[in-house]
Amino acid sequence: MKMVNRNKIQLIMAMIVTFSLSIMADNPIHQDSLCSLFHIARSKDKNEIHYLLNLRNQQIPDVTNPIKAVWIMNAENQQEKPLTYIQQKFAYGIVYDVKTNDYFKFHFAGYSKRVFELKRNALNQFRVFTLSNNREIEVTQIFIHITGGSFWFPEIPVIELHGYNPKTNNMVTEYIKP
Numbered sequence: 001m002k003m004v005n006r007n008k009i010q011l012i013m014a015m016i017v018t019f020s021l022s023i024m025a026d027n028p029i030h031q032d033s034l035c036s037l038f039h040i041a042r043s044k045d046k047n048e049i050h051y052l053l054n055l056r057n058q059q060i061p062d063v064t065n066p067i068k069a070v071w072i073m074n075a076e077n078q079q080e081k082p083l084t085y086i087q088q089k090f091a092y093g094i095v096y097d098v099k100t101n102d103y104f105k106f107h108f109a110g111y112s113k114r115v116f117e118l119k120r121n122a123l124n125q126f127r128v129f130t131l132s133n134n135r136e137i138e139v140t141q142i143f144i145h146i147t148g149g150s151f152w153f154p155e156i157p158v159i160e161l162h163g164y165n166p167k168t169n170n171m172v173t174e175y176i177k178p
Helices: 006-024 085-090
Strands: 033-042 045-056 067-073 079-082 094-099 104-108 111-120 126-132 135-145 158-164 171-176
Touching: 033 126, 126 158
Parallel strands: 033 135
Antiparallel strands: 033 045, 045 067, 067 079, 094 104, 104 111, 111 126, 126 135, 135 158, 158 171
């Protein structure tokens, strides 16, 4: 497979952001958001949780809530819904460890073993990063395999972390056993 060079990826990403902004302008939940940072999909259903950059003044992340999480209900005509209080506090919500104007360190409410960072990339855009096998990757998707269990204690044999290495542009997939 031929490697796509960085300039082509940057052009494609700029086109996606421009297209996303035109769609988000008509959608009240996205008015403060510049772009989708990453999303979580699950084997349980087609619905996804999208994590959006929440900007103030169109330039700086809102320090009180820099990342906004919303459900995209793909099983219900892509209707958007906020996370419930329980989902926010015990599962998919974000817990911030560090908050500054340009840097945010966080983990998920339901999984504190993995640390993530919201910071500027080489193109001066805010993106989410984490370490995978001692290398920094830009996170694009998390996929949670749910095989049973209950609401409070789901059986999750593996979590897939997808992203790419910003130095090499190689796609990276890590399989995490929680």
